[in-house]
Amino acid sequence: MFRHPELDRSRRVRRAAGMGRILASLAAALAIATPAAAAPDLSKMGAAELTAFLKPFPKGGELHNHLGGSTPTEDLIDWAVEDGLCIDMTELAIRHTCAGENMKPAAEVVADEALRSALTDSLTTRHPGFRDRSGHDQFFTAFSRRATTPKRAGDALAEAMETLARQNTWYIELMVTPQGAAARGLGARVGWKGDIAATRAALTEAGLEKLVPAVIADTDRFEARAREVLKCGTPQARPGCGVTVRYLFQSIRQGPPEQTMAQLQLGVATVLADKRWVGLQLVAPEDSYDATRYYDLHMAIIAELTDRGRKVPVALHAGELTLKIAHPKHLSYHVRDAVRVAGARRIGHGTDLPEEMGADALAEEMAAKGVLVEVNLLSNETILEVKPEDHPYAWLRKKGVPVSLSTDDAGITRSELSDDYQAAVRNGATYEDLKTAARNGVAFSFLSGPGLWEDPNRYRRPVKACAGQVGAAEPKGACAAFVAASDKAREQWRHERLLREFEATRR
Numbered sequence: 001m002f003r004h005p006e007l008d009r010s011r012r013v014r015r016a017a018g019m020g021r022i023l024a025s026l027a028a029a030l031a032i033a034t035p036a037a038a039a040p041d042l043s044k045m046g047a048a049e050l051t052a053f054l055k056p057f058p059k060g061g062e063l064h065n066h067l068g069g070s071t072p073t074e075d076l077i078d079w080a081v082e083d084g085l086c087i088d089m090t091e092l093a094i095r096h097t098c099a100g101e102n103m104k105p106a107a108e109v110v111a112d113e114a115l116r117s118a119l120t121d122s123l124t125t126r127h128p129g130f131r132d133r134s135g136h137d138q139f140f141t142a143f144s145r146r147a148t149t150p151k152r153a154g155d156a157l158a159e160a161m162e163t164l165a166r167q168n169t170w171y172i173e174l175m176v177t178p179q180g181a182a183a184r185g186l187g188a189r190v191g192w193k194g195d196i197a198a199t200r201a202a203l204t205e206a207g208l209e210k211l212v213p214a215v216i217a218d219t220d221r222f223e224a225r226a227r228e229v230l231k232c233g234t235p236q237a238r239p240g241c242g243v244t245v246r247y248l249f250q251s252i253r254q255g256p257p258e259q260t261m262a263q264l265q266l267g268v269a270t271v272l273a274d275k276r277w278v279g280l281q282l283v284a285p286e287d288s289y290d291a292t293r294y295y296d297l298h299m300a301i302i303a304e305l306t307d308r309g310r311k312v313p314v315a316l317h318a319g320e321l322t323l324k325i326a327h328p329k330h331l332s333y334h335v336r337d338a339v340r341v342a343g344a345r346r347i348g349h350g351t352d353l354p355e356e357m358g359a360d361a362l363a364e365e366m367a368a369k370g371v372l373v374e375v376n377l378l379s380n381e382t383i384l385e386v387k388p389e390d391h392p393y394a395w396l397r398k399k400g401v402p403v404s405l406s407t408d409d410a411g412i413t414r415s416e417l418s419d420d421y422q423a424a425v426r427n428g429a430t431y432e433d434l435k436t437a438a439r440n441g442v443a444f445s446f447l448s449g450p451g452l453w454e455d456p457n458r459y460r461r462p463v464k465a466c467a468g469q470v471g472a473a474e475p476k477g478a479c480a481a482f483v484a485a486s487d488k489a490r491e492q493w494r495h496e497r498l499l500r501e502f503e504a505t506r507r
Helices: 005-031 047-054 073-082 113-123 135-145 150-165 180-190 196-205 208-230 257-273 289-293 295-306 334-340 359-369 377-384 393-399 417-426 431-443 477-484 487-504
Strands: 062-066 086-088 093-095 103-105 171-176 244-252 277-283 315-318 346-349 372-375 403-405
Touching: 047 417, 062 372, 073 093, 073 113, 073 150, 093 113, 093 135, 113 135, 135 377, 150 171, 150 208, 171 277, 180 196, 180 208, 180 257, 196 208, 196 257, 196 295, 208 257, 244 257, 257 277, 257 295, 277 295, 289 295, 295 334, 315 334, 334 346, 334 359, 359 393, 372 393, 377 417, 393 403, 403 417, 403 431, 417 431, 431 487, 477 487
Parallel strands: 062 171, 171 244, 244 277, 277 315, 315 346, 346 372, 372 403
Antiparallel strands: 086 093, 086 103
16 A cells, blocks of 8 residues: 655654653653662672761661660760759669769769769660670660650650751651550559450540540640750751651550550550551560560450551560570560561561561561561660671561661660661661662651552552652652642652662762
8 A cells, every 4th residue: 555755754753752752751660760870889888988878878767766765875964964863873873863872963973974984884785794784684774774854855856856867867756655654553543354345444434545635735845845956947947857756655565464555545545636646566675574474465455456456557566585585485476466466567676586486477478468577786786686697687678578777775775777777788788678678667657648659668669640750859740749648658759859869979
């Protein structure tokens, strides 16, 4: 059949143009998954080079951080002086009053450099074997020696925010225990009523949920204080003002179960009432007497109160154990029951997971369900004597289990989030592994709204509305509407923009 040469050429041009548009669109979509330059080989970097590289590397978010253990000792000592607190010279501890023997006002002793050094040893884990304590015992007893006045919660929050900002990281979920004494006291008065349902009803009848307004008021106060310290909203605003903060309501797993349950029940009510509070946690030494004998009951309580995590998100400390500190049977199922019974969407530590019965199947289940492990390499090295290179973090990556990196209690371990990223390299993590961990720190957060990615933990497929735009300075069109409507997508957008900017400076 005859075809006019010009018509043929026109068709070829149109076809080529159409194919060009398709290829351009495809290239834009793939650009988010393909680095502009070869990924750096972190294993070849020396310690100093790696530190300088990882400090500004955007680390997404920190999902495992206790506000009570994040503050550097220098701040605690300064606050003790300003607030008229005292030093227990025998225990090397900060106390609220000078009542008792061997007590001195903090203002009288802090100028003694030898004493300041000894006090820092007592309040941290920087000195291995301090007073013949194991790392485990020194770590967990340090909390009781780090006294502050209630008003300092806002100062501690400000310090945590500013520390993250210095590391180009802008999201954190902090574990806090608001109205802890009031909730536990009410639990003690109510007592255990024989089963979970009856105890739950009795706590409600006794007015437990009426503590929620006090929790919200406390949150308002310490956030206002943090903004004041950081000078937010003024020309002198500190970078920490840009950090987005959410809170996990932590309950103490020690003491009678009705007291632990009272805190958990108050936590559920708080999360449902205030979007700043996004989930539950269960804390304190997992190997302690009460934590082990009530472990099964604690999991059942959480399952009942949260509808196995469907009503309120749950992240649980589980598997923070080794045979040096715990009976073998407790290493065989704690992570399993946190996931399968309590409905935890995240596991804090998970260090003993390879020791659990059916470990491979459990890891595969967690990978399939998207249950993330909050890996705390330096904390585990201190408390559990597990070196970063021996940590199951590499095995978890191999099994496809989502992982993020966090500090646990940076003020006690004298470290920063960047240091845990550096320790991950000792575990064999590549640059792409660290990018995934950083992205996971936002994608697996309990922020509200849908995420920016269809495939969290892989990050190859953005949501349709934002295909081809991820990493740009600002979202456009339907993507802008999507991001504006979701807290999680908004934080992910910021992280992707920072990540692209970081990588552009290192081409």
